[in-house]
Amino acid sequence: MSALNIKKGASSHSAYDLRSTFGDTIEKHTLAVIVENEPGVLARVIGLFAGRGYNIESLTVAEIDHTGHRSRITIVTAGTPQVIVQIKAQLGRIVPVHEVHDLTVEGPSVERELALLKVAGRGDARVEALRLADIFRASVVDSTLESFVFEITGTPEKIDAFADLMRPLGLQEVARTGVAALARGGQTHV
Amino acid sequence: MTKTMTGAKMVVQALIDQGVEVVFGYPGGAVLPIYDEIFQQNSIQHVLVRHEQGAVHAAEGYARSTGKPGVALVTSGPGATNAVTGLTDALMDSIPIIVLTGQVPTFMIGTDAFQEADTVGITRACTKHNWLVKDTDKLANTIHEAFHVALSGRPGPVLIDIPKDVQFATGTYSEKAKRKSHYAPQVKGDIDMITELAEAMAKAKRPVFYTGGGVINSGTAASQLLRELVEATGFPITSTLMGLGCYPASGPAWLGMLGMHGTYEANMTMHGCDLMINIGARFDDRITGRIDAFSPKSVKAHIDIDASSINKVIRVDIPILGDVAHVLEALLKVWKAQGRKTDKEAVAKWWKQINEWRATDCLGFTQDGPIIRPQYALSRLEALTKDHDRYITTEVGQHQMWAAQYLGFEDPNRWMTSGGLGTMGYGTPASIGVQMAHRDALVINVAGEASWLMNMQEMGTAMQYRLPVKQFILNNERLGMVRQWQQLLHGERYSQSWSEALPDFVKLAEAFGAKGIRCDNPDDLDEAIKEMIAYDGPVIFDCLVEKHENCFPMIPSGKAHNEMLLKNAQVQGSITATGAVLV
Ligand SMILES: Cc1ncc(C[n+]2csc(CCOP(=O)(O)OP(=O)(O)O)c2C)c(N)n1
Ligand SMILES: [Mg+2]
Numbered sequence: 001m002s003a004l005n006i007k008k009g010a011s012s013h014s015a016y017d018l019r020s021t022f023g024d025t026i027e028k029h030t031l032a033v034i035v036e037n038e039p040g041v042l043a044r045v046i047g048l049f050a051g052r053g054y055n056i057e058s059l060t061v062a063e064i065d066h067t068g069h070r071s072r073i074t075i076v077t078a079g080t081p082q083v084i085v086q087i088k089a090q091l092g093r094i095v096p097v098h099e100v101h102d103l104t105v106e107g108p109s110v111e112r113e114l115a116l117l118k119v120a121g122r123g124d125a126r127v128e129a130l131r132l133a134d135i136f137r138a139s140v141v142d143s144t145l146e147s148f149v150f151e152i153t154g155t156p157e158k159i160d161a162f163a164d165l166m167r168p169l170g171l172q173e174v175a176r177t178g179v180a181a182l183a184r185g186g187q188t189h190v
Numbered sequence: 191m192t193k194t195m196t197g198a199k200m201v202v203q204a205l206i207d208q209g210v211e212v213v214f215g216y217p218g219g220a221v222l223p224i225y226d227e228i229f230q231q232n233s234i235q236h237v238l239v240r241h242e243q244g245a246v247h248a249a250e251g252y253a254r255s256t257g258k259p260g261v262a263l264v265t266s267g268p269g270a271t272n273a274v275t276g277l278t279d280a281l282m283d284s285i286p287i288i289v290l291t292g293q294v295p296t297f298m299i300g301t302d303a304f305q306e307a308d309t310v311g312i313t314r315a316c317t318k319h320n321w322l323v324k325d326t327d328k329l330a331n332t333i334h335e336a337f338h339v340a341l342s343g344r345p346g347p348v349l350i351d352i353p354k355d356v357q358f359a360t361g362t363y364s365e366k367a368k369r370k371s372h373y374a375p376q377v378k379g380d381i382d383m384i385t386e387l388a389e390a391m392a393k394a395k396r397p398v399f400y401t402g403g404g405v406i407n408s409g410t411a412a413s414q415l416l417r418e419l420v421e422a423t424g425f426p427i428t429s430t431l432m433g434l435g436c437y438p439a440s441g442p443a444w445l446g447m448l449g450m451h452g453t454y455e456a457n458m459t460m461h462g463c464d465l466m467i468n469i470g471a472r473f474d475d476r477i478t479g480r481i482d483a484f485s486p487k488s489v490k491a492h493i494d495i496d497a498s499s500i501n502k503v504i505r506v507d508i509p510i511l512g513d514v515a516h517v518l519e520a521l522l523k524v525w526k527a528q529g530r531k532t533d534k535e536a537v538a539k540w541w542k543q544i545n546e547w548r549a550t551d552c553l554g555f556t557q558d559g560p561i562i563r564p565q566y567a568l569s570r571l572e573a574l575t576k577d578h579d580r581y582i583t584t585e586v587g588q589h590q591m592w593a594a595q596y597l598g599f600e601d602p603n604r605w606m607t608s609g610g611l612g613t614m615g616y617g618t619p620a621s622i623g624v625q626m627a628h629r630d631a632l633v634i635n636v637a638g639e640a641s642w643l644m645n646m647q648e649m650g651t652a653m654q655y656r657l658p659v660k661q662f663i664l665n666n667e668r669l670g671m672v673r674q675w676q677q678l679l680h681g682e683r684y685s686q687s688w689s690e691a692l693p694d695f696v697k698l699a700e701a702f703g704a705k706g707i708r709c710d711n712p713d714d715l716d717e718a719i720k721e722m723i724a725y726d727g728p729v730i731f732d733c734l735v736e737k738h739e740n741c742f743p744m745i746p747s748g749k750a751h752n753e754m755l756l757k758n759a760q761v762q763g764s765i766t767a768t769g770a771v772l773v
Binding site for chain 1: 372
């Protein structure tokens with residue numbers, strides 16, 4: 001190790017190698033954060049991740065309770081176990097945050113993402129795209145003689161797989177919503 | 191009863207309802223309606239500072255010396271941006287302050303209007319929470335909520351940005367605490383964990399209490415309970431820079447401050463303990479030194495009100511989330527109810543070891559020669575002021591560490607220093623805030639000449655409000671702490687660490703209308719300090735000290751507690767390249 005080698009986990013406040021004594025395996029976690037829907041709340045959450053050097057792999061947000069002014073932010077993040085615990089504690093500190101749930105550890109959950117993919121082509125490629133879309137249960141939401149827009153819902157992995165297959169067939173553009181997730185079973189979070 | 195009034199009047203009314211007596215501020219276009227209301231009332235005293243940074247530090251000093259929130263009022267744009275350093279300082283040290291900023295009218299927000307700044311955007315990262323109020327009907331409630339947020343859980347600074355049209359408009363005033371806030375951090379600790387800690391304490395052979403600013407923030411009851419606990423157990427106790435005064439410096443179990451410039455005995459005790467009980471401290475890097483060599487053999491308990499402080503840097507075995515006073519009360523109850531006893535024999539043996547470390551007398555010095563040593567200056571200041579009703583603020587640098595080492599604090603809320611942010615320029619305005627709260631007390635700002643120049647304009651404030659603050663400047667004509675690091679780390683290349691072209695501090699004092707005293711002779715020092723104390727008004731005391739004194743003990747960057755340097759002779763080659771990147 002070179003003398004000036006600072007581990008990736010070092011915090012922005014100090015050059016100390018803060019996390020060296022902690023486990024090194026990177027885990028992916030899906031967090032559901034229930035917040036007061038007030039101006040700036042999303043900026044606070046994003047600012048926390050940027051300011052402290054945490055990962056955001058995916059983030060979705062929308063108001064889910066119009067009368068109670070609650071929004072649900074679903075964040076997919078990655079880090080060592082201690083970093084994940086820190087992220088949750090730091091989120092919990094934000095004043096308009098009501099609840100933080102780690103869907104990855106709180107039991108089984110379902111995760112879904114929606115994507116729109118524009119595929120342009122003619123002839124065999126076009127037929128093949130349509131055939132694969134059928135297999136993936138993607139639906140056609142727009143069509144011209146030279147293009148399709150497919151709508152697909154599923155896990156992020158399924159959408160990745162579909163996009164990979166579309167690439168050689170003329171994939172032009174992708175729009176993805178990011179992950180929405182809920183715990184399985186009867187219990188509620190909001 | 192509902193009352194209708196203008197937003198500007200609401201601001202003043204809400205502050206009165208919150209029990210605010212003093213506001214530190216500076217006017218400008220975007221807060222004129224509020225200043226107009228301030229003009230027309232007598233309940234709240236407004237202190238006109240000379241720079242908005244001064245207003246925020248003064249509010250901090252007021253808050254830290256009283257346990258009550260401090261309030262500052264500044265205008266939009268430059269007023270708000272000048273407040274940023276103070277807000278960050280208060281955030282790092284968990285000080286409850288409320289900063290009110292004016293803003294351009296709502297219909298001009300986003301147009302780059304004159305003196306417009308995105309204040310809530312700029313201060314989002316340096317406040318505990320902030321609000322932009324766009325509706326006069328919501329203003330009073332927001333102010334009440336702001337006080338609640340600033341004071342609840344881990345305290346901190348909050349900011350309310352109030353557009354000028356909202357100040358002019360009329361709305362309904364809502365009384366304090368009409369709506370229940372959802373923000374309610376947990377204060378009671380988990381009783382199973384507390385019992386586990388009591389068990390560990392009964393078994394401990396080499397225990398130590400490691401206390402911090404959380405004890406002070408928890409209120410005077412917390413310090414009282416801590417003293418009971420130390421008495422009941424006979425365990426040694428140390429504290430961070432932020433926690434000084436939570437246990438009396440004259441107490442038998444006191445080891446002195448720990449950390450980078452802490453005492454030998456405190457750091458060795460931390461290194462060798464088998465049970466570390468962290469009460470309201472946060473394993474800051476000034477304390478831990480090298481993480482992987484930090485107190486390697488101890489079981490660690492951590493009492494903290496902020497869940498994110500627990501397991502952030504150091505993994506602990508007994509985490510207790512809660513307010514210090516609540517947890518200590520429960521811990522004492524459990525300790526007594528279960529008839530717990532310490533391992534007297536083992537603890538006595540531990541004390542024997544600690545006393546051997548103490549015998550190194552790591553803060554010992556001799557005042558020889560004609561030049562005042564800074565340690566001597568502070569020892570004399572301590573001797574001549576300790577029996578007074580005394581409050582100390584500091585600037586940042588070597589003098590700050592010497593003040594922590596050589597002044598003794600018997601009670602909480604008597605020591606105001608910028609810990610987390612290390613803000614040069616903190617001490618003078620903070621001393622003004624303290625003196626506003628304690629008009630008859632002896633308030634001394636222990637300063638370095640460089641730091642002192644950073645907010646010296648506040649001498650004008652001290653004069654205007656007849657605040658007899660004593661500015662005790664340890665003048666080494668150097669950015670001493672920077673010079674020390676350059677000596678240790680950068681081959682004695684003293685890049686820009688000289689205080690050149692210094693003003694004549696005595697003449698400067700006189701220019702402000704204050705008293706100036708200069709002392710450069712150890713034999714004259716006592717008389718000069720007595721003259722300072724006796725003078726009924728602000729004093730600038732220019733104490734000319736040894737220019738090249740280093741602050742010891744010192745744990746060099748990247749080293750462990752047991753690798754402490756005690757004096758200059760040990761310095762050569764003590765810091766490696768790895769250590770040099772650390773701040
Ligand atoms: C606002 C600010 N700028 C820079 C620093 C870095 N710094 C820390 S101590 C110090 C020198 C302080 O000099 P002085 O006030 O004379 O105190 P001394 O160390 O000489 O006692 C400096 C520049 C700081 N802490 N704060
Ligand atoms: Mg100096």
